[in-house]
Amino acid sequence: MPAIFTVDPRSGVPIYLQLIEQVKRSVAIGALADGEQLPTVKALALDLTINPNTVARAYRELERDQVIETSPGRGSFIRANGAGASSKQAVSAMAATSLDNAIREAKAVGLTRTDLNALFEDALARWFPKKENA
């Protein structure tokens, strides 16, 4: 059972959405490999002490998003094809939202476009040092 899943029941984000996000993120960064088996609904529900219907809902939506496939009697698995692409897309969307929130906050406290540009360049320089300019 991958210990990479955690949920915060006290968060305002519905638990099934937290799970979906974590599975997609794990796939995108390679912590969950193609074809890897996910815990059963019951096992994950007990492990995290959350409602089994909530886990089942997350799995249903992951299946609809073509991240996992479920075969009756065998369990749920990360899809061999396509899981990576749709997960990467989901994670970039999360990053875009975070960036958007940061810009909105900065704008609200009066930072200008030039200020933000400078901040952004600084951050980029830290994350992408000159050597690996790719």
Place this chain on the structure above:
Amino acid sequence: MSTISIRDLTKTYNATPAVQDLSLDVEPGSVFGLLGPNGAGKTTTFKCMLGLAQPSNGTILYEGEPLTPARFETLSYVPEKSVLYDWMTVGQHLEMQRRAFARFDGKRAAELMNLFSLDPKKRVRNLSKGMRTMVALVMAFSTQPEILVLDEPTSGLDPINQRAVLNLLVDAAARGVTVVFSSHQIGQVERAADTIAILQRGRLLLSGAVDDLKAGWKIVEGIFPDDRFAINGIASDPRVHRVDRAGRIVRLSVEREAGAVGAALQAVGAESVREVDLNLEDIFLNAVDPKSEAGAYLEAR
């Protein structure tokens, strides 16, 4: 069809209503959490559900029919107050349960005794409040119930045993058992329940699927260029439950369609709008009208 369907339930004790016009549906296989402070009417609702109290008005149906003796066999109830006999041992209580319930599962009982480290030879009088609760839970879970009704099942337990009890609920739900439980600890309900109802002074304040409530309720915060802004009709929008203003910021508690309410704020000049997620406790606090009795209760807290 709902496993349990409560319609217009009213129960009055000496002209004082304990529950008023309560309607709820518990769907098959769901874990239904009943929330509310002491005196909200949770225990009275349970008693009416189990036929231990006669409703003053309204109906309670199980899969469309009134509670029958056959249905009662498949139902386990753990009351809030211990109903164990002080002079009997834990083992004797289990023996009593075995004789009373044809569906008693000795193997399951032994598993649960082990899980909670309970000693069958101990007399109830020598048990702590938490251990008594666990004995009652072992009795309830060992009759292969199809419906579990648990009144404050985690009260008096330490955090480890609280988690063990919540896991029993999760396990039961995974086996298809329908669970109704009450708690005044919102965090536990938020974890184990898929559906909740919040009672306040005998009345239903809020109910729904936990995920839907969280997806629907938001704080919509708008920041205006200065503090001389007007939000026109937005305050009386039926989706908006509360308006808090401070300086050039307005915060709206919105029940649904936060996006549309945010757009309305932008239309009256907000230069920045954001949505903040709310957990169940926040939703509860925001659903309460500060001018109502419930609001007064929260103020006083």
